[in-house]
Amino acid sequence: MTAPALTRLTPDATPEEAVAVIMRDGGVIIEGLFDDATTAGLENDLNPVLDGVDTGHDEVFAGSRTKRAGGLFARTEHMVTVAMNPLYRGVADLILNKPIDIFVGAESVPNPAGKHVGGTSAIKIGPGQGSQPLHRDDSVWLWRHPGYGREARVQIMVAVSDFTAENGGTLVIPGSHLWDDTRAPRLDEAVPTEMKAGSALIWIGSTYHGGGPNTTTDSYRFGLSMGYDLAFLRPEENSFLTYNLDEIRRLPKELQRELDWSSEHYVGWVEVGGQMSDPMDLLERDDYTSIDAGLPARV
Secondary structure: OOOOOOOEEOOOOOHHHHHHHHHHHOEEEEOOOOOHHHHHHHHHHHHHHHHOOOOOOEOOOOEOOEEEEOOHHHOOOHHHHHHOOHHHHHHHHHHHOOOEEEEEOOEEEEEOOOEEEEEEEEEEEOOOOOOOOOEOHHHHHOOOOOOOOOOOEEEEEEEOOOEOOOEOOOEEOOOHHHOOOOOOOOHHHOEEOOEOOOOEEEEEOOOOEEOOOEOOOOOOEEEEEEEEEEOOOOOOOOHHHHOOHHHHHOOOHHHHHHOOOOOOOOOOOEEEOOEEEOHHHHHOOOOOOOOOOOOOOOO
16 A cells, blocks of 8 residues: 655645644645745755765664764754744744643733744755664653643754655655654555755654665755754754854854753853843843853852
């Protein structure tokens, strides 16, 4: 039995339309989401980075013919274009930012979930690389399925090169986000993501997926991935050790907050002068150049 193909939408689709498809199928392809200048910029900026790193040495998951690099907000200005894309951000907000009402004393108030950047990754799958084991990305938090009444992650894979069935286009099992945790994924249930450079796959953390096999002899599959996660979950990539203060300060304020320089969702505050302060206040101080600069001495 052939698995159903992923639905394709155009960039003028609304976030609501994309979310409806994602919650039905587990993912959606947005054709032509990014223009040629963005994909060319990503390729020009990140190819030298990936040329300078070794392949993975894990035959099972990381792959022995696959190159990866993170910390992409410091490596290409076009990472901001991806993260700030209105359709992707709108989808992430609709799926993730579902508040719950909590009591503060006798008053019931909405407590927003929020989102933050869980990680960034440039990935080149080389010729001869086998398929990655199918997996769910939300497994890093021991997420249960079905359960919790919400999703943990909304992820995007931008095609920097064309994605084909032959060069390792991401494998996805449509509908697998609805499975419980007793059902194992099978490769014959997965379909390859086939899309032109500039298109993107958006999917959720509960959907089984994995890098496809590259059966070509001379073609790399080049993709860029990032995830928006629930703000109260620990991100996979540690932004505090990945980026320096100058790199953070160059980003839009929305991304500063979403790289966890924020306590707007009641986690992540820092004590300054005896007060629980928002880290964003530190970024705006000229005298703040490191974790200790301008802060009171600790005893």
